[in-house]
Amino acid sequence: MENLLASLVKKAKVEAEEALRQCVAALNGLAGVHILLGEWSLAEEKYRSILKLADEYKQNLKVDTLQKIHTLHNLAEILENGVSASSLTLKDEAKELEAKYLNKCSRKISCAKEAVDPLTDAVENFLQSDTMTCKQPWWVQVLDWSCSSNYADELVRKVKNDISDYMSGTGKSRSSAKINDVSDANGLRYHLLIQIDELIDKRDLVLEEMKQLTKMGNEPTEASRLVMVAVDCHLRQTSCSSAIVSVGSKRKAQSDISSNISKEGNKRKSGQKKKRSSKCDLCEADANLERYEALLFKVLRQKVEGEAVLLTEDGHAEKNEGDDDAQAVKVFGQLSRGNWAAGEIERMLKVVLGFAKSKKLDQKIIEQGNTQIKLMESMKKEYKYLRILWRQLNDQVSAIDELNMAKLRLGLRDTEEVKEAKQRKKVVGNLSTNLHSKLESLHLLNQHELEPYAARLSAELAGGSCDLRKRVGQLFYLQNLEKANSGRHGGMNPDPCPICRKVLGEKWSVLQCGHCYCTECIKVLVTEYSGRGGSVKCAVCREMTHHAEISYVDTSGGPGDYCVQNEGLRILSPL
Structure with missing residues (x-):
């Protein structure tokens, strides 16, 4: 029975917190409407009601962190004109919650960095060994011996057959097509040399990018810039981050970050009328990681980038080369498919090493070959944790963006924005997969929408409050049963x-x-x-x-x- 009660208590707590979340969301929305209507005292009352709810249920329920940050930030903004002690306290509490929210991501990044560093050191030790620093690599010596002993054709045939069989399947990689052009030992030597050099260069590039991203994440200014570019690149693909809300008769920026984003966005739009924005640092690192992965592991199909297509009113498709892609539909081809199996470079080296063993070449050559195979294994282990590190860095940027969005509140549309929205409202607009026009003004309302929106929020608040009382009563009853050892x-x-x-x-x-x-x-x-x-x-x-x-x-x-x-x-x- 105790296990059953514990399960019931856990479920009741989740349901109660969900009801509390609904109440807080409705109160935050109502406070935003009151601010737009100039009813400052009512807005303050709604925000303080949220703090009262959080204090009332703090022993049993937890208010969503982002919702509480929204409440504290905007309540402090209302009170900041008086420069009261309460507004300063609210700001400090909001900053404390933000730091706590971001510390989770920072700890994960630190753990990922600690896991990567030993593997990177191991790879560097292999790269600095005599095997990798000698003037003539071991596989070049094997190729030279095969040429002098009339075994070159046999070695080339073995390499091509092995790669052809290994890389065959549902698709064909770009690299496996190149190996088919190799006809002799000199061609194989050139192909291996190019592939190995590219592998080392890609690794160095990825490590440098990971280092820069980690450094940027530790500096507030650089982190803000990274978030700004990532928002326009892949996080939201919209200018939401530069949105500002109406406070009284003035338009105030939500934060310094939002202000900087707005300025940077205006500069970019004015300077690039017909040029799409470039990738952010995170996406560049991700692309290089994928290229590095294609050299290390078995990847059969290359990624086909999406192309923005503009649907016209008559239903025809046109390439979208302009800056305004509100109606653009992105069409994607087959994505790359891979696994953790050995890549083409490693397979070729293994075939050459096996050939050297079968012909009983110098033991030193065999040892150097085994060392390079171990190097490839170390690089593959390192890559897996580099990918984890990138994912944690991306999560940190997303978390900062979530905090910026959490501080936004309802705002009024400008007259120009309303006109632009009407111009963009076409029949094909609903078919667009680009979220620019759908998310950019999600928090902006027209003047005539305020009262209906407030009525809807009031109804949600009433329903949420009733549900909250019922769920909390059920939770308390189950907790009492659990305490009574029923x-x-x-x-x-x-x-x-x-x-x-x-x-x-x-x-x-x-x-x-x-x-x-x-x-x-x-x-x-x-x-x-x-x-x-x-x-x-x-x-x-x-x-x-x-x-x-x-x-x-x-x-x-x-x-x-x-x-x-x-x-x-x-x-x-x-x-």
Whole structure:
């Protein structure tokens, strides 16, 4: 029974926090509407109601961090004209929450960096060894020996056959097509030399980019710039980050970051009328990681970049070369497919090494070959953690962008923005996969939309408050049952069934609200008094429970803990 109660408490807590989240969202929205209407005292009241809710339920429920940051930031902005001590305290609390929110990402980046560094050192040790620094690599010596011993054709044939068989499948890589052009040992030597040099160069480039990204993440100014470019590049592909809201009769920037983004965005738009923005540092690093991966691992199909296509009113498709891509539809081809298997370079080196072993060449050559194969294995291990590091850096940028978005509140559209929206509103606009026009002004309203929007938020607040009271009451009831050690006294439940008043004893059922019924009464409720959706209404609190969520407890089987399914009921037997 204790395991069942713990599960019910956990679920009730999640549902209560979801109801609390709905209430906070409605209150934040209403506060934003009051600000647009110039009702500053009502806006302050709504924000303080959120803080009151957070304090009231702080022992059992947690307010969403981003929602609380929004509340503290905007409440402090309302009070900052008076430069009161309360506004300074609110700002400090908001900064503390932001730091705590970002520290999670920073810790993950540190862990990923600690995992990468030893692997990077191992690769560097291999690269600085005699095998990699000698004037004539071991595989060149093998190729020279094959030419002088008339085994060159055999070696080239073995390499080409191995690569052809290995890289065949559902697709064909670009590199495997190049190996088909090799006809002699000199061609193979040139191909291997180019591939190995490219591999080393790509690794150096990736390491340098990871170093720069990590450094930028530790500097607030550089991190802000990186977020600004990433927002325009791939995070949202819109100018939401530079949006400003109406506070009274003035337009105020949400933060220094948003202001900088707006200025940078205006410069970019004025300077590049017909040129699309370049990739951000994160996307450049990701692209280089993919190229590096294609050299290290087996990748069969190359990535086909999406092309922005502009749909005209007559249904024809045109290439979109302009800056305004609100109606653009991006068409993508086959993406690259790969796995962690050895790449073409490693396979060729292994074939050459196997040839050297079969011909019993100098042992020093064999040892150098084994060393380079170990180097390839180390580089593959390093790559996996480099990819994890990039992912954590990308998550950090996304987290900073989430904080910037969390501070935004409702705003009024400008007259020019309304005209532009009407011009962009075409029949083909709804078919666009570009979110520019859909997300850019998501938080902006027209003047005539304020009252209906406030009415909708008020209805959501009323429903959320009612649901919150019900969920919190259910949570408290289940927590009290858990504290009372219900169902642990000798395997017997002394409580009576609320319907027939019989002692529950060794077998009883439990609804999601925590109320218990005997097996006979729950059978009648399920078979004769179920709703259309297959749910049962509790006779005590009227809470609905789906048939699949009804739990059945049986303590008559002695010690043991098992769970089986029986006609949609979960049958549990506690210790």
